[in-house]
Amino acid sequence: xxxxxxxxxxxxxxxxxxxxxxxxxxxxxxxxxxxxxxxxxxxxxxxxxxxxxxxxxxxxxxxxxxxxxxxxxxxxxxxxxxxxxxxxxxxxxxxxxxxxxxxxxxxxxxxxxxxxxx
Amino acid sequence: xxxxxxxxxxxxxxxxxxxxxxxxxxxxxxxxxxxxxxxxxxxxxxxxxxxxxxxxxxxxxxxxxxxxxxxxxxxxxxxxxxxxxxxxxxxxxxxxxxxxxxxxxxxxxx
Numbered sequence: 001x002x003x004x005x006x007x008x009x010x011x012x013x014x015x016x017x018x019x020x021x022x023x024x025x026x027x028x029x030x031x032x033x034x035x036x037x038x039x040x041x042x043x044x045x046x047x048x049x050x051x052x053x054x055x056x057x058x059x060x061x062x063x064x065x066x067x068x069x070x071x072x073x074x075x076x077x078x079x080x081x082x083x084x085x086x087x088x089x090x091x092x093x094x095x096x097x098x099x100x101x102x103x104x105x106x107x108x109x110x111x112x113x114x115x116x117x118x
Numbered sequence: 119x120x121x122x123x124x125x126x127x128x129x130x131x132x133x134x135x136x137x138x139x140x141x142x143x144x145x146x147x148x149x150x151x152x153x154x155x156x157x158x159x160x161x162x163x164x165x166x167x168x169x170x171x172x173x174x175x176x177x178x179x180x181x182x183x184x185x186x187x188x189x190x191x192x193x194x195x196x197x198x199x200x201x202x203x204x205x206x207x208x209x210x211x212x213x214x215x216x217x218x219x220x221x222x223x224x225x226x227x228x
Contacts, residue, residue, distance in 0.1 A: 004161070033214070042205055042218030043162065056214050091161050097212075105212035107154075109161025 004110035006092050012116045020078045021113040025094030032075050035091040082117045089114050122206045127223040136193045138222050140206030143187050151189045154205045201226045
């Protein structure tokens with residue numbers, strides 16, 4: 001396995017259009033996360049899946065955002081009616097569920113999908 | 119999750135040891151301290167994690183005093199390729215919504 005992969009790496013769209021990003025996590029990882037990162041800031045948590053269940057959503061995830069992980073493998077993040085403020089890097093990460101004490105819970109990030117809304 | 123405070127930026131010459139300190143006054147009993155590194159146009163990468171005293175791996179050392187209200191990431195003999203943003207995170211292992219903050223931008227100078 002080559003790690004977490006995201007597609008597309010870059011997306012330029014016009015305001016009002018819908019966009020969808022895909023994330024393929026490391027195959028044995030059952031946890032999957034979406035983060036958003038704007039220039040000069042650290043990544044901000046958007047949402048988290050354990051297998052196919054979306055267990056937590058940030059207040060940053062407005063109604064225009066929807067994420068799915070239908071079979072507990074890959075995930076998609078869709079943004080409807082994009083706005084210029086949605087321009088950011090969208091990062092996906094995956095991790096193993098902790099089953100033993102003292103495991104690090106390390107997140108493995110993809111290289112991100114950069115969205116530019118004109 | 120406990121908030122963290124770290125310097126916005128640091129410069130260092132190649133070959134020097136770099137120490138980046140992070141303050142986390144409100145750390146909870148079950149919180150661990152984790153550091154990530156991020157290069158431009160890439161996702162963050164895990165460096166090291168610790169709970170108390172000292173942790174060392176092949177990349178870095180992490181020093182945590184007894185009160186755990188701060189921690190120091192130590193990078194031995196930095197090279198130009200260590201130029202990156204370093205994030206200090208505090209929370210339980212396996213926390214779902216990690217807070218990255220703005221990190222410390224380290225620039226290594228030839």
